[in-house]
Amino acid sequence: MIVATRKNVRELKQLLAPYQRIAVLGCGTCVTVCLAGGEREAGMMASALRMASRLDGVEKDIRDLTIERQCDDAFIDEAWKSLDEADAILSLACGAGVQALAHRFPGKPVFPGVDTQFIGILEEQGIWAEKCIACGHCRIGSYGAICPVTRCAKHILNGPCGGSHDGKCEVNPDTDCAWQLIYDRLKAIGEEYRMEEIAPLADWSLSNEGGCRKIIREDQRI
Amino acid sequence: MHHTSEFEPQILAFCCHYCAYAAADLAGTFRAQYPTNVRIIRVPCSGKVDPMHIMQAFEHGADGVLVAGCLEGGCHFLEGNLRAKRRVSLLRQILDEIGIKSDRLRMVNLSSAMGQTFANTVTEFTEQIRELGPSPITNNIPRGKLR
Numbered sequence: 001m002i003v004a005t006r007k008n009v010r011e012l013k014q015l016l017a018p019y020q021r022i023a024v025l026g027c028g029t030c031v032t033v034c035l036a037g038g039e040r041e042a043g044m045m046a047s048a049l050r051m052a053s054r055l056d057g058v059e060k061d062i063r064d065l066t067i068e069r070q071c072d073d074a075f076i077d078e079a080w081k082s083l084d085e086a087d088a089i090l091s092l093a094c095g096a097g098v099q100a101l102a103h104r105f106p107g108k109p110v111f112p113g114v115d116t117q118f119i120g121i122l123e124e125q126g127i128w129a130e131k132c133i134a135c136g137h138c139r140i141g142s143y144g145a146i147c148p149v150t151r152c153a154k155h156i157l158n159g160p161c162g163g164s165h166d167g168k169c170e171v172n173p174d175t176d177c178a179w180q181l182i183y184d185r186l187k188a189i190g191e192e193y194r195m196e197e198i199a200p201l202a203d204w205s206l207s208n209e210g211g212c213r214k215i216i217r218e219d220q221r222i
Numbered sequence: 223m224h225h226t227s228e229f230e231p232q233i234l235a236f237c238c239h240y241c242a243y244a245a246a247d248l249a250g251t252f253r254a255q256y257p258t259n260v261r262i263i264r265v266p267c268s269g270k271v272d273p274m275h276i277m278q279a280f281e282h283g284a285d286g287v288l289v290a291g292c293l294e295g296g297c298h299f300l301e302g303n304l305r306a307k308r309r310v311s312l313l314r315q316i317l318d319e320i321g322i323k324s325d326r327l328r329m330v331n332l333s334s335a336m337g338q339t340f341a342n343t344v345t346e347f348t349e350q351i352r353e354l355g356p357s358p359i360t361n362n363i364p365r366g367k368l369r
Contacts, residue, residue: 009319040274047277048320055321055358 001030001121002094003128004037004114012045013052015111016088019060023086024049024113025079025101026066027093034128037092037114039066045092045113070097076104083108136206136213142194144185149202151178157199231351233260234279235288235344236271240298241334242290248337256341257348260288267291268329269302273309276327280317283360286326286351288344293331303331323354 016022024046032038046064053060065082069075070093076083083089083105091098092113102110118130133150139157140147149155153171160179163170167180186192204210237243243264249256265271268291279287289310291303307329314324330343 009316040272043274044277044316047274047281048316051277051281051322051359052320 001033001119002096002116003034003118003120003130004031004094004116006036006041006045007113007115009045009048009052012090012111012113013049013056016049016090019086019088019109021061021085021087022049022063022090023079023083023088024062024064024090025070025083025092026064027070027091027097028066028068029071029093031093031097031114032066034122039064042066042092045090049090071100073100073104076101134208135202135204136208136210137203139199139202142197142199143182144189144191144194146178146182146185148178148182151176151181157202229352229356231259231285231348231356232283233286233288233344233348233351234284235260235262235290236265236268236275237262237288237290238268238292238298238303239264239266241292241296241336242268242330242332242340244334245290245332245336245340248334249341250337252337254338254341256344259348259351260344267297267299267302268306269297269299269304271306271309273313276310276313277316280322280326280357280359283357284326285354285357285360286328286347288347289327289329290340290343291329291331293333296333322358325354326351326357 024042026032026039026042027037028039031041035041042064046062050060050062053062063082065079067075067079070091083101086108088109088111089101089105090111090113091101094114094116095112098110098112119132119134120128120130123129130150132147135149139149148157148159152159153169153175154161156179159182160177164177164180167177169175169177183192183195186194235242237246243262246262268289271289276287276289289306291306292298294303297303310327310329314327317324317327328347332340332343
């Protein structure tokens, strides 16, 4: 899932200062699961912003609503009327959701209500960890399903480096060495021989380094 | 502008059925005196208190909110009070961001036998809120209209 974190109320109050009628839009997918921008968080943020504005002597019409998925036009349609009536939209979705709304409402200011952090998983209750940087060419089959591009600070495909110490990374001693994890995992599944394989040069043009990506599938077009 | 001496705080206390609510009951049984500013809402566990309940309390004009749960380690549901503590901590941070003093929200831990402690805590909290003055949220609302 895409993991995001809550933005500071002060920052949002400042962003939304010029607008009177504001729709706080939660998203029912990733940001609900990571407890940053779901129905509950949208309600909390709307309440916080109403109070913060009132402290400045301004009574604003700030309402919250939540749709299933903000990165999809079909779901935005469900809330179209409420959103269209607002002077501005505060989207608690990831960056994709915010931009989908901006695309859908060309004449309306849309602001992000969360900081989108990464693609990750819930490691344990209250702890989310990054697992994928969407590099465009998944190689983790060679690494026991542990991604060195994401989880190794140096992104090295032929590791480990010399900085692995007691299973921890030299960049941050709190971080597990991805290559230690890869070795342990390959050993557990009986595929240690993969450590000997040399990974060829990676084509980073497939990642975001090559610019904004787009996928066109002719079989799916109508 | 409210003069401090005329100001009677409106305080909401979310009290766990198994401890603080029973402690309040006990305080009443032995006629312990405590301010009438506090309105008690009985909850099955302090862990049942949704952050939104507290936000709504402040938005509707509460001057202070107490969340009263069992002593740590003594929760009937094992760790509801510990969860409440963490939620209160986050909410205090959000209140500060809004511009409401976080001291207006407090978590306390009691057992059902601590009737006098309940009375003392409520008295002390009421005095603290009296010192802080009316909630800034209510500045533009006539106090009679608070919900």
